[in-house]
Amino acid sequence: MRRPSSTDRNLRLNSYAVVASNLGTGVLGLAFWAIAAKLFTPAQVGVASASIASAIMLSTLSNLSIGAMYERFLPVSGHRAGGLLVRGYLLVAGVAMLLAVGVLAFGPEALFPTRLEKLVYPVLVVVLALFALQDNTVAGLGVARWGAAKNGVHAVAKLAALVVMSASGAALAIIASWGLTAAVAMGCLMVAMRRRIRSDDRYTWAPDLPARSEMWRYFGASYGITALASIAPLIVPLVVIAQLGADASAYFAVTWSMVTAVYVVLSLLIGPFVAECAAHPDRIGGLSAQFVKTIGAVALAGSAGLAVVGPVALGFIGDQYREHGTPLLYLAAVFIPFTVIGSLYDGLARVHRRLTLAVVTQCAVTAVVIGGSVAFTPSLGVLGIGVSYLAAEVLAAVILVGPLVRWLRELRTQRSEADSHPADLPEHDAVGGVR
Template sequence: MSLSRPETKPRDPDAEHPAERNLRLNTYALIVSNLLTGALGLVFWIAAARLFPAREVGIAAAQINSAVMLSFLSILSIDAIYERFLPVAGTHARSLLKRGFLLVAAVAAVAGSALVVFGPKESLFDSGWTMASYPLLVVVLTVFALLDKATAGLGVARWSAAKNAVHSLAKLIVIVALAWTDEAVTIVAAWGATAAVAAVYLLIALEHRSRSNPQFLGIPYLPSRQQLWSYFQSSFGLTACWAIGNLAVPLIVLTQVGAEANAYFAVAWAIIIALYVTLDLIVSPYVAEVAAHPDKVMSLTWRMIRTLTLVTCVGSISLVVVAPAMLNVVGAQYRDEGQGLLYLAGIFLPLAAVTAVYEGFARLQRRLRLLLAARFVAMLVMVGGSLILTRAVGVSGVGWACLAAESVAATALLGPAVLWIRRAQSGKALVQR
């Protein structure tokens, strides 16, 4: 059933609608935050490379990257539910938040424990203490990540932007202060402990908003349980494809090329992932705002596309021109090993933007099967290609595999994305409750 909420009083046609203003504020805050987070993230790994042995950096990078990817998998697509349905959850918003966070924390603990038991222990962990604390790291990073979509669903994605920026600065300060330890566990602890503090603070703020904001004190407009379950299943499939692919790749580099090569890979990959996250963070508040204000679908859509296009162009140019020079600051070996991956990322980032745009449209319609099929095939290409090509060309093999994967997805989704825009322009109702 399509949503329609007519405005209660005439407005100046040139005036910015509150939904457009909120989208603008949230989007710009997320972009600025992610740029700062990406820059400080690179400085974090530069500091780690300068202050710690390459082997310790490689081990820490593998632990952090694997925990981050497990956190995405542990979220169980609850983040997609929050992004899409919290804006219309009304009085149910508070219970959705509590149940969701408790569920993903439990799943994260199990997932982290499973990797400790069944994963490559010899390559990934250097002590029993790090193995024992690893599940807690996964729990913290899972809650930390879920907050991004929870804030978007509550209309305050800019709060998450502040959280990410503060975390990036805090973990850098900690790693520099504790550099004398000279061990991988220090790098991991600096990342995890600061994330825990930021997450607790923001959870308290979201609890207050869900209890006091008028938007979440009204009647809920949620779909049936069957429809929610269908959306959940497809969203979980998308989350699994993303998490499995990005969990496997660092482990492939670690096992196929070695810990030192993984250190070189981690710095370049951190830059690329920051841009991927930026694309997602631009689309996320768009979905939330259109869900809450479906009568503004076209104005919000064009605003999102313009912003995404600008960020993608700047990001691709930066990957080719700026990022290699930044790697050179870390060390000549880091640039030699990582610049090929960065050049390839400059090519496949626009392809990833096509997929990101279509994902926003698909979530509004609650039709995710085509997106899921494209993402699944792309994940297989990414993992299989990385496994084969890293043996032949090293770290750059991941870039070639990602280029092939993003090409497959963009080819499948570009046509449907254009069709969606044309239908929206013709006035057809495309936003489903």
């Protein structure tokens, strides 16, 4: 048996920081909406939550998979790292602004009841886009724990800002408390990232990047996954508010924020894993084994938390929130374990740069979620969203479980051979090109 290396320890440290941060931000996020529900009317909470949810999804869509590129290739970008970051951030900010203007032009009027909210919305989307991109960036820089710290500080700050701004009595106070604190946290982390690039010798070395054509293929496939994964969370809140009204939107937003917290943790764990494998391709077998354990434990804990703690937490917010949200939480507790298969496959596919099946699967998942939400919400209410996600996650698991098992078996074999004959196993055998 090999002793844990510094690479294993760094992955473990970053992973634990991500889990701890998102546990804290999940609790504080629920507290945020609980306080909002006490200080504002359900209609105001519904409009603000739909606006914030759509802004978050637009920020993800505007990422253009630049974040995934940073996770995979920043560790080997050498002295080109600084330039890649500047160009990527400017591109994401520009796309975020365009997408926000598009929603203003074609989105539902109920989302922007006042002129001021229309003016604020594009700025909110740009801020959240760069805020989210930083999580991928610091993962690529090997310090995902910095992103975890930023998210934790933002969770506390926006809660305090909400209480202070609630005196205005306007729904915009909810949006402003979220966006202004995100802008401050983002600026602080920008300074830290710049210092990291300038002080780490790695970023003075010659780049060890693959051919440009291969990077473009990776970019296209990764963007396909990101774009498809963003569409459903963007459309679903709009479906809820359009078909069920602002009150139902509030019940859904508060409940789904807990489910989203679990999804976010699983997603953020992928970045540190990919970055460590990119920086240390000879350690992929051991890192993969650790990744499997971490993802599985987090998913099971998240599922149990949704089923046991979730309904109690909704009860503190209000009886109506618990009544409408508890069935959705129970259903989410059922489908969350199925996400383990997709998360594991996604991480390994990014390491090996083989994303075709992941793109196809995400396309199917998106179609099922959106189609099911439109079909089921009129008769089942917000529970129809859960039914749609259950069907989508089961479908993804069925598609990916076979290839995933074969991949893990190959990695276990390679790891055993490396432990027995480390000099006989070529370092590059573990990482393949795009298929």
